[in-house]
Amino acid sequence: MLKPRYRPLILYVLAAGALILVAIFAPFLTPYDPYVQDLQGALTPPNAQNLLGTDRYGRDVLSRVIMGSQVTICASLLLLAVITVSGSLIGAVCGLKGGRVDTILMRTSDVFLAFPQMVFAIAAAGALGGGLFNAALALALIGWTKYARISRALVLTIKKMPYMDAAKMAGTNSVGMLIYHVLPNIAGPVLVTAALDIGTIIMELAGLSFLGLGAMPPTPEWGAMMNNGRSMLQTSSWVVLAPGAAIFITVAIFNLLGDKLRDILDVKK
Amino acid sequence: MMNENILTVKNLRVLYGENEIIRDINFSLQRGEIFIIVGKSGGGKSTILKSVAGLLGGGAKIEGQIFFDGRDITNLRADERRKLAGAEIAMIFQNAGASFCPIRTIGAQIFESVAAHKDWTREEFLRRARAIAKNINLDENVLYEYPFKLSGGMAQRAGILAAMILEPKLILADEPTSALDAVTQFSVVKELMNLRKKYGVSIVMVTHNLNVAKYMADEIYTLH
Numbered sequence: 001m002l003k004p005r006y007r008p009l010i011l012y013v014l015a016a017g018a019l020i021l022v023a024i025f026a027p028f029l030t031p032y033d034p035y036v037q038d039l040q041g042a043l044t045p046p047n048a049q050n051l052l053g054t055d056r057y058g059r060d061v062l063s064r065v066i067m068g069s070q071v072t073i074c075a076s077l078l079l080l081a082v083i084t085v086s087g088s089l090i091g092a093v094c095g096l097k098g099g100r101v102d103t104i105l106m107r108t109s110d111v112f113l114a115f116p117q118m119v120f121a122i123a124a125a126g127a128l129g130g131g132l133f134n135a136a137l138a139l140a141l142i143g144w145t146k147y148a149r150i151s152r153a154l155v156l157t158i159k160k161m162p163y164m165d166a167a168k169m170a171g172t173n174s175v176g177m178l179i180y181h182v183l184p185n186i187a188g189p190v191l192v193t194a195a196l197d198i199g200t201i202i203m204e205l206a207g208l209s210f211l212g213l214g215a216m217p218p219t220p221e222w223g224a225m226m227n228n229g230r231s232m233l234q235t236s237s238w239v240v241l242a243p244g245a246a247i248f249i250t251v252a253i254f255n256l257l258g259d260k261l262r263d264i265l266d267v268k269k
Numbered sequence: 270m271m272n273e274n275i276l277t278v279k280n281l282r283v284l285y286g287e288n289e290i291i292r293d294i295n296f297s298l299q300r301g302e303i304f305i306i307v308g309k310s311g312g313g314k315s316t317i318l319k320s321v322a323g324l325l326g327g328g329a330k331i332e333g334q335i336f337f338d339g340r341d342i343t344n345l346r347a348d349e350r351r352k353l354a355g356a357e358i359a360m361i362f363q364n365a366g367a368s369f370c371p372i373r374t375i376g377a378q379i380f381e382s383v384a385a386h387k388d389w390t391r392e393e394f395l396r397r398a399r400a401i402a403k404n405i406n407l408d409e410n411v412l413y414e415y416p417f418k419l420s421g422g423m424a425q426r427a428g429i430l431a432a433m434i435l436e437p438k439l440i441l442a443d444e445p446t447s448a449l450d451a452v453t454q455f456s457v458v459k460e461l462m463n464l465r466k467k468y469g470v471s472i473v474m475v476t477h478n479l480n481v482a483k484y485m486a487d488e489i490y491t492l493h
Contacts, residue, residue, distance in 0.1 A: 161367065161370075162362050162363075162364060162367040162368040163367065163368055163369055163370040163371075163378075165324050165360075165362070165368070166360070166362060166368040166369065166378075166431070167370070167378075167381070168323075168324060168354060169322060169324065169354050169355060169358075169359065169360045170354065170355040170378075170381055170382030170385060170431070171351045171352070171353075171354040171355040171356060171382055171385035171386055172351075172381055172382070172385055173348075173351060173385070176381070176385070180370070180373070180381060181370050184370075184372055184373070185370070185371075185372060188372070
């Protein structure tokens with residue numbers, strides 16, 4: 001039987017899983033083609049045919065929100081995977097090797113850390129030119145530093161732990177040390193940071209799209225959809241509220257999941 | 270054969286760069302002997318143990334010779350050292366709680382040292398671990414616990430169990446009682462004495478507690 005403390009986690013995992021499934025199978029779930037315009041039916045309020053109404057070109061908002069999940073969630077998760085793995089790897093190498101490798105990589109990360117993250121991303125995305133890929137690249141350029149810092153600090157601490165000496169005295173080889181002692185001990189904090197970061201990354205990607213530096217029209221992306229509907233907030237609020245609510249719900253679910261994961265992975269609780 | 274020396278240290282000198290940590294260390298101990306090293310803090314007591322255990326960091330330079338069971342182990346290759354570690358020479362740490370990885374159970378970690386040397390099944394391991402646990406008055410359920418759940422005395426006994434699981438010939442104990450209260454100290458000392466009686470193991474122990482040293486030692490080595 002499942003321990004009670006795991007139950008909320010299961011709930012959040014199911015919710016996050018459902019979101020990811022919707023994102024993957026989005027093309028099959030949309031009630032209408034999210035790209036087809038119908039100017040006569042533009043800005044129809046939510047009704048039985050269009051559950052979330054239509055936008056200024058008469059496109060079904062629900063279909064665009066569903067389709068937008070694919071762009072937003074998949075791009076965010078992919079981006080997160082890239083910066084988590086690359087950042088942690090760089091950090092672990094710095095922590096284990098030390099010396100010149102450590103100095104060069106860490107000073108490089110210091111340079112990136114000197115910029116406010118979003119400002120740097122806007123500048124980089126602007127310089128690279130718009131588009132979702134460039135927006136993600138801009139965020140990746142600065143995002144890895146955090147994971148490099150975290151995993152380096154963790155590896156440095158773990159290296160000095162008495163249990164590393166004890167493992168050596170137990171006859172464990174270096175691969176065993178890495179698998180049994182180093183990786184499990186840095187995985188918890190890194191995974192939790194990543195889970196808590198999903199929300200931030202979704203918002204940053206949506207933010208860049210909102211500023212016109214991310215997804216290009218007619219690609220349905222939540223941030224871009226909000227930007228397009230911004231001027232109609234008072235007259236046709238559903239155009240903005242639907243993608244806004246989608247961002248809110250998704251970010252909330254992934255944040256709750258990250259929080260719960262942190263509680264569960266902390267064996268001291 | 271019983272009078273043969275298990276450990277002989279000759280003219281041991283350890284340097285970190287230009288910094289000399291210890292020099293002219295000479296001693297030997299026989300099988301089943303308890304050898305205690307005393308001396309002031311920072312005098313290099315632990316360095317002697319670490320030299321024997323092969324735990325000195327990369328920056329350290331060892332001169333002189335260390336013979337274990339008739340074999341020179343002063344500068345062993347990593348793979349040769351791994352064969353000795355745990356199986357023939359084991360170590361009990363000052364803070365036994367911290368010598369276990371915090372996110373895995375005690376049993377899983379002790380099994381790790383078994384898996385590195387023997388092909389015992391899990392059942393075989395548990396049978397032997399329970400037998401040793403019983404001998405050192407340790408509740409066998411400790412095997413299923415995480416390190417942070419153990420009291421100081423339990424953790425130290427778990428450390429002794431981890432060191433004894435492969436029945437090594439030599440145990441190095443680095444101030445195993447210094448973090449404990451007087452009552453627990455006494456019981457740990459008793460368990461260490463029992464180890465020799467039951468398993469015939471030799472012990473090199475570092476301490477700054479002269480009472481413990483006097484009570485346990487066959488021979489006391491004072492580090493100046």
